Amino acid sequence: MVRRFSDPVEVRVGEPERPEAFIWRGRLYVVRDVLSQWRERRAWWRDALDAEEADVGPGSSIAAAAREQRVWRVEASPGSSFAPGVYDLAHDESAPGDRWSLVRVAD
Structure with a gap:
């Protein structure tokens, strides 16, 4: 079963820029293995709905739609x-x- 979240986490990164550990909901998780890594477009519509992150300047919707994030699938x-x-x-x-x-x- 896969559950979706959007929880902020604190990540300790090692070499070469790979996650080594992260803190989620007050608990430390140690990364045992990096299974995969890829880039995907951010959910720009969430940014538009979030008043704290919304950037409503001219051309900002194009910039927001083009933003990507790097995703690491880890075993921890x-x-x-x-x-x-x-x-x-x-x-x-x-x-x-x-x-x-x-x-x-x-x-």
């Missing part, structure tokens, strides 16, 4: 005694700062 667990799960971490490289979010969890 909250400890060595817990079974690992599969998590999709998205990094919005076009946003100011270092914004990561957890977008999918597969059980």
Whole structure:
């Protein structure tokens, strides 16, 4: 079963720019393996609905539609005694700062 989220997460990145660990809902998850990595377009319509992120300047809708995020599919667990799960971490490289979010969890 795959569940969708858009929860912000704090990610520790190693070399070569791969996630090593992340904190989700106050719990540390250690990345055991990187299964895949790809780029996908951001859900620009969510940005348009979010008043905090909305950029309503001229031409901003075109820029928002073109934004991409890099997604990492990782196998991680909250400890060595817990079974690992599969998590999709998205990094919005076009946003100011270092914004990561957890977008999918597969059980």
